[in-house]
Amino acid sequence: MNTILNEKKEFPMLEAVNLTKKYEDGLLALDDVNFKVHQGEIYAMLGGNGAGKTTTINIFLNLIEPTSGETKINGIVTHQQPLEAKKHVSFVSENVMLYPEFTALQNLDFFTRLGGKTNLTKDDYRQVLLRVGLQEDAHSKKLKGFSKGMRQKCGIAIAILKNSPTILLDEPTSGLDPKAGLEFMTLLDELRDEGKSILMSTHDIFRAKEIANTIGIMNNGKLVMQRSKAELENADLEKLYVEYMAGYMEEVA
Amino acid sequence: MLSLLIKKELKEIIGSSKFVYSFAVSALLILITFYVGAKNYQINKSQYDAAVAENIRSMSGVTDWRMINHKIFLPPLPLASLVSGISNDVGRNIGMQGRGELIAKDSKYNEEPIFAVFRFLDLNFLFQIILSLFAILFCYNAVNGEKERGTLRLVFSNAIPRDTFILGKVLGSTIALILPLLVPMLIGFLLLLVLGVPMSFEDWMKLFLIIVTGFLLFSVFINLSVFVSIITKNSATSFLLLLVTWIFFVLVIPKTSVLIAGRAVNVPLIDELNTKKNQFSMQLNREHFNSLSGFKPANKDNFMQEFQQFMEKNNQAREEKTKSFNEKLNRERINRQEVQHAVALNLARISPSASFSLAASSFAGTSLNLVSNYREQADNYQKQFAKFQQEKTGMTSGGGGMMFVIRTDGDKKPPEINPAELPKFEFKPASFSASLGSGLIDIGLLFVFNIIFFAAAYLRFLKFDLR
Ligand SMILES: Nc1ncnc2c1ncn2[C@@H]1O[C@H](COP(=O)(O)OP(=O)(O)OP(=O)(O)O)[C@@H](O)[C@H]1O
Ligand SMILES: [Mg+2]
Numbered sequence: 199m200n201t202i203l204n205e206k207k208e209f210p211m212l213e214a215v216n217l218t219k220k221y222e223d224g225l226l227a228l229d230d231v232n233f234k235v236h237q238g239e240i241y242a243m244l245g246g247n248g249a250g251k252t253t254t255i256n257i258f259l260n261l262i263e264p265t266s267g268e269t270k271i272n273g274i275v276t277h278q279q280p281l282e283a284k285k286h287v288s289f290v291s292e293n294v295m296l297y298p299e300f301t302a303l304q305n306l307d308f309f310t311r312l313g314g315k316t317n318l319t320k321d322d323y324r325q326v327l328l329r330v331g332l333q334e335d336a337h338s339k340k341l342k343g344f345s346k347g348m349r350q351k352c353g354i355a356i357a358i359l360k361n362s363p364t365i366l367l368d369e370p371t372s373g374l375d376p377k378a379g380l381e382f383m384t385l386l387d388e389l390r391d392e393g394k395s396i397l398m399s400t401h402d403i404f405r406a407k408e409i410a411n412t413i414g415i416m417n418n419g420k421l422v423m424q425r426s427k428a429e430l431e432n433a434d435l436e437k438l439y440v441e442y443m444a445g446y447m448e449e450v451a
Numbered sequence: 452m453l454s455l456l457i458k459k460e461l462k463e464i465i466g467s468s469k470f471v472y473s474f475a476v477s478a479l480l481i482l483i484t485f486y487v488g489a490k491n492y493q494i495n496k497s498q499y500d501a502a503v504a505e506n507i508r509s510m511s512g513v514t515d516w517r518m519i520n521h522k523i524f525l526p527p528l529p530l531a532s533l534v535s536g537i538s539n540d541v542g543r544n545i546g547m548q549g550r551g552e553l554i555a556k557d558s559k560y561n562e563e564p565i566f567a568v569f570r571f572l573d574l575n576f577l578f579q580i581i582l583s584l585f586a587i588l589f590c591y592n593a594v595n596g597e598k599e600r601g602t603l604r605l606v607f608s609n610a611i612p613r614d615t616f617i618l619g620k621v622l623g624s625t626i627a628l629i630l631p632l633l634v635p636m637l638i639g640f641l642l643l644l645v646l647g648v649p650m651s652f653e654d655w656m657k658l659f660l661i662i663v664t665g666f667l668l669f670s671v672f673i674n675l676s677v678f679v680s681i682i683t684k685n686s687a688t689s690f691l692l693l694l695v696t697w698i699f700f701v702l703v704i705p706k707t708s709v710l711i712a713g714r715a716v717n718v719p720l721i722d723e724l725n726t727k728k729n730q731f732s733m734q735l736n737r738e739h740f741n742s743l744s745g746f747k748p749a750n751k752d753n754f755m756q757e758f759q760q761f762m763e764k765n766n767q768a769r770e771e772k773t774k775s776f777n778e779k780l781n782r783e784r785i786n787r788q789e790v791q792h793a794v795a796l797n798l799a800r801i802s803p804s805a806s807f808s809l810a811a812s813s814f815a816g817t818s819l820n821l822v823s824n825y826r827e828q829a830d831n832y833q834k835q836f837a838k839f840q841q842e843k844t845g846m847t848s849g850g851g852g853m854m855f856v857i858r859t860d861g862d863k864k865p866p867e868i869n870p871a872e873l874p875k876f877e878f879k880p881a882s883f884s885a886s887l888g889s890g891l892i893d894i895g896l897l898f899v900f901n902i903i904f905f906a907a908a909y910l911r912f913l914k915f916d917l918r
Contacts (some may be wrong), residue, residue, distance in 0.1 A: 288608065289608035299463055353605070
């Protein structure tokens, strides 16, 4: 399971190229966005509500089509070969919703099989559920009784089990308590060490600074700032964030 | 991948508490339907047997075959108690005479009107009302429910082709809902055996066809529900829309078609017909009396004999005229009626529920054809009966004329008749191939409905907004 991807890929595992999305109502949700996430990297997308983070992730998943530009997963253009591209990605939404009449184990079983992993056992499921911090006694309970945080943990477990080289996370810690949030960060660290490429949208500036290799700030559909961990070492990210969001500065990414 | 999606539907539907309750109710209703059907059959059968025995008993002591008050009866059919159709509205008794028009009297609803109030719980009711609602209840939110619950995004973050998903949805729901229902159906079949309903091999085949057709209707509602769950934003809307459609299919369309056909095609009332027949026979009578004045015996000594011959000839001519006039009127009315029925039924077939109902009653032998079938067989029997009377007495009874029997053998009592010599009336329900033939169009229509709704769901889902 914990296969480490050996050779480092030359090209980025996740990439947005001139990504633009104009909704039917005329709203420009994404305006020429470019970024890359290489193997073994975490990219954190910051930005206020309505900045375009979820829209970006939706295009990566081919749930919507870009107006122009493209997203690539493992070099495959998503909207051209969605089925091929989606083989290499797993996804955790900000509010993980699973089948309420299924138990945690049944949900895991269904979604990992859907993700193409057919040789996993109940023990594998249990192990990963414990790893993400879901207590043993909850494993066989129906999802309809789960709290948001518990569902979130199941969603993360599914992403881990699918074992794809890239992971998309849309505000994954939004329902987690502080302890679980901290554990989740450790988990992300481990996954990166395994060689996964992770794109995560978040509102948590401090955690982002702590864990991400690169941070991008989005505002009104534009990527207004993008800096590496090293570049941010001595900067006050919160101050930068507020300034960029207020539109004081703009920086070509 | 498809089988994974099908299995998921199976688990999700059958594992839900909603399913446990509504399945229990449906299963109970299915069992009650078969039980009530079998019991009704037995009650009708004993009433029928009693009526036949009474008919024979009424002939005891009679010495002249022309004096009997013979009746034939429509026997209860096992399938008619499972799909009653119009069987309860058809007059079951026909007073039999060697000549003249036959009239069926005493329908079940006529005798026991209380049954007409609620009608019988039968397979038609079960599939049209109960099970179609059951299908709607489980599929109204098939797709928009998954979107509302948020599972659709997670599913489609995987490499799942849309067509596989929608196919899995429909197949999974169909299997999950139909398979469990087969269990109470099979128990229902066993009930028929245990309660001793005499089902012939053909009856079993017809029953099988009725069930298959019922499930075709069932899957029409599954496909329709899935389609509606795709075109509507939320599940509350789709439920409402489906209920309205259901009401149209079950009530509005069939009733409206009958109304429209009634307006479009005029069928003369029976009373109107009888008035015309009376007028005609009165006219004939007048002509007859007028002709009496023209009677001139060739030989005065032979007056009585010649007069009788004259009368006999006159009567015969009159009877023939009446008969052909009445037959023409009846034929015309039946033709008009057939046109009216065809218009009504074909209009009603816009509704799959109506199509099912028509097919089921065709297979059970309780469609409108039952009337003509019964009439035809009664007419044939009348010929047989007339021949029998002719052989026995040299005359036939009936036709409205009066009969004087002059006994010439003095005090010597003639021997009593033996009712066992009467030709037996045995009603034959339409054969399997004939009923299949008349129900085929509706089976075909149900297939078409399934294909249309599935194709609509399939195509619409390819463009569905998955977020
Ligand atoms: N289907 C849609 N039609 C029209 N506009 C939309 C649609 N979906 C999103 N938008 C708009 O696009 C913009 C970007 O939305 P998006 O959901 O990507 O923001 P976000 O960065 O994820 O915000 P949040 O932090 O609140 O999750 C918003 O202004 C939103 O109103
Ligand atoms: Mg968002």
